[in-house]
Amino acid sequence: MNSGLKYFLIAVLLIISPVKGELNSQILGDSIAISLIKSGVDNIYELRFDSALTIYEDLCRMYKDHPVTYLYHGLMVYWQNYPLLPSSSSREVYEEDLRKCIHLCEKKPYSEEHEAEALFANLCARGLLLLFYSDNKMSVNVIPLATGTYKYIMRAFDFNTIYSDLYYFTGLYSYYREEYPLIHPVYKPVAALFPPGDMAKGLKELNICGNTSIILRAEARSILSWIYTFYEKDCSVASGYTASLCSSFPSNLYFKSLHIKNLFLLKKYDEVETLLDLSETESQNRYYRAQVKVFSGIIQEKKYRNNTSARELYQAGLNELAEFTEFGQEYSAYACFGLSRIFEASGNRAEGRKYHRKAMDMADFKEINFD
Numbered sequence: 412m413n414s415g416l417k418y419f420l421i422a423v424l425l426i427i428s429p430v431k432g433e434l435n436s437q438i439l440g441d442s443i444a445i446s447l448i449k450s451g452v453d454n455i456y457e458l459r460f461d462s463a464l465t466i467y468e469d470l471c472r473m474y475k476d477h478p479v480t481y482l483y484h485g486l487m488v489y490w491q492n493y494p495l496l497p498s499s500s501s502r503e504v505y506e507e508d509l510r511k512c513i514h515l516c517e518k519k520p521y522s523e524e525h526e527a528e529a530l531f532a533n534l535c536a537r538g539l540l541l542l543f544y545s546d547n548k549m550s551v552n553v554i555p556l557a558t559g560t561y562k563y564i565m566r567a568f569d570f571n572t573i574y575s576d577l578y579y580f581t582g583l584y585s586y587y588r589e590e591y592p593l594i595h596p597v598y599k600p601v602a603a604l605f606p607p608g609d610m611a612k613g614l615k616e617l618n619i620c621g622n623t624s625i626i627l628r629a630e631a632r633s634i635l636s637w638i639y640t641f642y643e644k645d646c647s648v649a650s651g652y653t654a655s656l657c658s659s660f661p662s663n664l665y666f667k668s669l670h671i672k673n674l675f676l677l678k679k680y681d682e683v684e685t686l687l688d689l690s691e692t693e694s695q696n697r698y699y700r701a702q703v704k705v706f707s708g709i710i711q712e713k714k715y716r717n718n719t720s721a722r723e724l725y726q727a728g729l730n731e732l733a734e735f736t737e738f739g740q741e742y743s744a745y746a747c748f749g750l751s752r753i754f755e756a757s758g759n760r761a762e763g764r765k766y767h768r769k770a771m772d773m774a775d776f777k778e779i780n781f782d
Contacts, residue, residue: 444473449626451483455490456629458662463487478532481512485539493665494698494738497547505543512536527570527577534563534580548737565606571616576624578616579631586613590642614638621652632656636669641776646676664699671706675781680714698735704728705746709781718753725749744774745781752782 451466467487471480485508492501499505516533537560544552564580571577588608592599614635621631632652639649653670660666667686674683683706690703708724711717725746732739732746747770755763771777 441473444470447473448479448483452486452626452629453660455487456660456663458490460487460491476515478512478515478529478536481508481515482532482535482539485509485512485536489539489543493696494546494735495543496735496738497549502543506540509536509540526566530563530566530570531576534560534567537563546738575619576627578620579624579627579634582613582616582620582631583634584613585609585616586638589613594642629656629660633666633669636673640669640673640676641779646673649673650677664694664696668699668702672779675706675709676779678713680710684710684714697731698739701728701731701735701739702742704731705742705749708746708749712749712753713781718756721749722753725753740773741775744770747773748780748782 447466447469451463451470454460454463454466464487467480467483470477470483474480485505488501488505488508489495492499492505495502495505512532513536516529516536537556541553541556541560543549544556564584567577567580571581585608588602588605589610592602617631617635617638620627621635622628624631632655636649636652636656639645639652643649650670650673653666653673656663656666657670667690671683671686674680674686687703687706687710690699694700694703704724705728708721708728711724712721729743729746729750732743747766751763751766751770753763754760754766770780774780
């Protein structure tokens with residue numbers, strides 16, 4: 412699958428949180444359930460899975476066989492097994508949870524009173540599945556699911572002034588509908604078939620969601636950091652969002668990686684080194700520890716000018732990332748860019764060109780190389 416299209420789908424369709432809705436009654440009117448859901452999402456993002464599991468059991472007792480229970484459990488499975496790979500033992504449970512949620516949401520028509528809540532659940536489940544399929548470049552699974560999701564995103568425009576969480580969907584559509592064809596002109600004829608967007612309005616709506624929504628504040632801030640890093644090319648703004656995420660969820664390694672990348676792009680090596688020193692003792696996650704090897708290589712190369720140590724760290728990171736296949740390609744590309752620079756500097760241009768080709772093959776945003 413085209414790498415740019417992959418990130419467009421993630422951005423438009425990603426939403427990982429429980430929903431407001433039920434087949435026969437509304438959770439929006441249940442302040443206890445809303446409080447549980449909000450607390451549960453925070454526990455999941457902060458990797459406090461024992462507490463998250465207790466809340467899941469409470470939700471199951473309150474709303475037996477409700478779509479929210481399947482969605483909540485799927486979200487929990489995703490973060491417990493991060494990064495979730497096609498070979499992961501939990502993949503089947505993850506897919507079953509989300510497919511069941513979608514089935515329940517589409518089982519029968521809803522009154523307008525309940526439609527917004529069913530819309531939340533359906534989009535959430537579809538977004539989580541698309542996240543998994545896209546991250547692992549499983550195009551055969553992405554295309555049919557994405558095609559069937561468009562109509563639900565369009566319907567979200569009818570409810571976003573009622574539920575601020577829906578600004579997440581409408582904001583992303585408004586931004587990417589205009590930005591994506593600018594970055595990838597080949598898609599302009601396709602984009603012309605869809606309603607126009609408004610980039611400034613999209614960013615404004617995402618900010619509203621990031622500041623006022625009950626469920627999607629973290630996701631809105633995360634995607635805003637992504638947009639400002641890779642599309643707006645403003646890492647100062649992006650680092651503000653990632654810093655707030657790290658402050659709110661200090662144990663979440665995905666948010667920490669986003670923040671470290673922005674700090675590198677701003678050349679704030681001392682701040683990066685402080686975060687990496689903490690990482691050496693705080694994480695048992697193999698994927699993140701492989702990233703730390705690559706980040707440490709950049710520090711050795713750029714701050715200390717120690718190419719020997721940097722080369723060893725890049726190679727170690729590259730070796731450790733190999734087990735994560737497609738999921739590890741972004742950080743593998745960073746390691747290869749670094750090795751390319753080191754070999755070029757030593758006069759071994761053939762080896763430098765080899766690693767540069769590898770990096771370009773793996774990188775989705777090829778200008779983000781810390782050169």
